[in-house]
Amino acid sequence: MKNTLTTLFMCLLFITHAGAQSYKWGQQIPDDERPSIISVSWGVISPVFLFAGNEFGDKYSYGIGQYSGIISLSYQHYISKRFSIGITFAYENYKGSWLGWVPGGRTGHDVGIGTYKRHLFTVAPEATFTYRTKYNGVFRMYGGLGIGISYSNEVDTYSEEYYNSKYVNGKNTLGAAMELDNNKYHINGQITGLGMRWGKRLCAQLELGFGYKGVVSTGLTLKL
Helix, strand or coil, rough: HHHHHHHHHHHHHHHHHHHHHHHHCCCCCCHHCEEEEEEEEEEECHHHHCCCCCCCCCEEEEEEEEEEEEEEEEEEEECCCCCEEEEEEEEEEEEEEEEECCCCCCCCCCEEEEEEEEEEEEEEEEEEEEEEEEEECCCEEEEEEEEEEEEEEEEEEEHHHHCCCCCCCEECCCCCCEEEEEEEEEEEEEEEEEEECHHHEEEEEEEEEEEECCEEEEEEEEEC
């Protein structure tokens, strides 16, 4: 966890420094030709949301009770009129029911084990390609691709009823703790099939795709 937070902090420092330099370089050029942007967006339906954090063959599953959506912070620098490269930091969290699979009958069934809390952090380099610009750069249509690492900080908590049912000869088969850390890293990606941005300096943004930003995300972009 400590190493992950350090990495995220260094990424944010990079974004801030690069943004400041871009602003300095872009002061004397028109808004439609500014070389860098910073975007803040909110999206829904990430891969983790769709699969509820399950792994194939895992005996546990997770019901989603509360979901924050995906908050993303991105920095992009245009290396040409059509191509940009940059980095994105994304965050989402979940709370809900922790379930276990019990075989039986034709298919089996879920049984309540307890609850869980999950914080998901993603850092990913990205690249975008501009399909088309109109109105002297006020409108931009683009696609994008990103791939990075996600860190899931999760705590699973047994319910008292379930935990107490596992005592055998005075000893609990689940162990001494009712809370378990279930932290994981995994590769994550984003494919943006269609992105649209409107505005001269402060722009509205809409992206449609699939990945760590969600199926749909919307937000604001500042040209630096």
